[in-house]
Amino acid sequence: MWIYEKKLQYPVRVSTCNPKLAKYLIEQYGGADGELAAALRYLNQRYTIPDKVVGLLTDIGTEEFAHLEMIATMVYKLTKDATPDQLKEAGLDTHYVNHDNALFYHNAGGVPFTAAYIQAKGDPIADLYEDIAAEEKARATYQWIINMSDDPDLNDGLRFLREREIIHAQRFREAVELLKEERDRKKVF
Amino acid sequence: MKQLPKEYYELLEQLQMVDFALVDLTLYLDTHPNDYQAIQQFNQLAQQRKQLKKQYETTYGPLQQYGNSYSNYPWNWDDTPWPWQV
Numbered sequence: 001m002w003i004y005e006k007k008l009q010y011p012v013r014v015s016t017c018n019p020k021l022a023k024y025l026i027e028q029y030g031g032a033d034g035e036l037a038a039a040l041r042y043l044n045q046r047y048t049i050p051d052k053v054v055g056l057l058t059d060i061g062t063e064e065f066a067h068l069e070m071i072a073t074m075v076y077k078l079t080k081d082a083t084p085d086q087l088k089e090a091g092l093d094t095h096y097v098n099h100d101n102a103l104f105y106h107n108a109g110g111v112p113f114t115a116a117y118i119q120a121k122g123d124p125i126a127d128l129y130e131d132i133a134a135e136e137k138a139r140a141t142y143q144w145i146i147n148m149s150d151d152p153d154l155n156d157g158l159r160f161l162r163e164r165e166i167i168h169a170q171r172f173r174e175a176v177e178l179l180k181e182e183r184d185r186k187k188v189f
Numbered sequence: 190m191k192q193l194p195k196e197y198y199e200l201l202e203q204l205q206m207v208d209f210a211l212v213d214l215t216l217y218l219d220t221h222p223n224d225y226q227a228i229q230q231f232n233q234l235a236q237q238r239k240q241l242k243k244q245y246e247t248t249y250g251p252l253q254q255y256g257n258s259y260s261n262y263p264w265n266w267d268d269t270p271w272p273w274q275v
Contacts, residue, residue, distance in 0.1 A: 003253050005252050006252050006272060007201060009208070009212070011201075011202065055219045056219035059216055063216075072273065073272065073273035077273070167216065174221075
């Protein structure tokens with residue numbers, strides 16, 4: 001089971017109401033390489049992966065939900081005081097007419113989240129390589145968003161998330177090596 | 190929503206710092222299960238975390254529910270602020 005903790009993993013601050021930045025950030029909420037996709041991808045792989053890496057998938061998958069909440073908090077804080085006119089100016093008019101200020105699982109282009117973003121091959125190496133690629137893509141996306149952002153408070157939180165992608169990718173690389181070692185050990189009698 | 194004192198943010202940040210180390214060590218130990226020093230550090234931080242949780246919850250209410258935290262009267266789990274309101 002999962003137990004919710006009533007705090008963010010890392011403080012989220014924003015300098016000003018800025019719906020344009022919120023529009024970019026939604027990519028990491030409901031986009032292909034976003035936090036929701038990451039959490040669902042890793043937790044789903046656990047059932048068919050060797051026991052040795054189940055803990056890692058559980059723990060990274062769980063941390064992704066903490067990141068999803070941080071992204072949601074950023075979007076919420078960037079848009080909570082925005083007028084319909086400001087949302088329109090930021091290109092969020094099409095979002096507003098459907099959702100008002102509610103968050104929705106779609107990407108920066110407004111395409112709804114789909115399970116097709118996630119692969120499940122059942123082959124441990126294939127699955128872990130997908131995970132490494134997903135982390136690297138998410139890291140790159142954070143960098144592109146930071147490049148577009150002029151909000152120093154927001155960027156502090158985004159840099160934290162970017163660094164976590166690096167750590168996760170590193171751990172998944174180590175998991176691949178652990179499985180290879182295990183495989184090679186089994187062959188030697 | 191009630192105004193939060195400066196001390197709230199300080200204590201929250203202390204908890205976030207210790208918890209971050211624990212998250213990071215957890216992932217590290219998932220792939221380095223034989224690092225004795227890291228496990229010692231992990232257990233030390235886990236103990237420190239317990240103290241901080243107690244300190245935080247005494248003043249600012251439960252961090253978790255389903256019985257992982259005690260409740261005041263009346264039920265204070267759903268008191269604001271929620272994390273995105275902080």
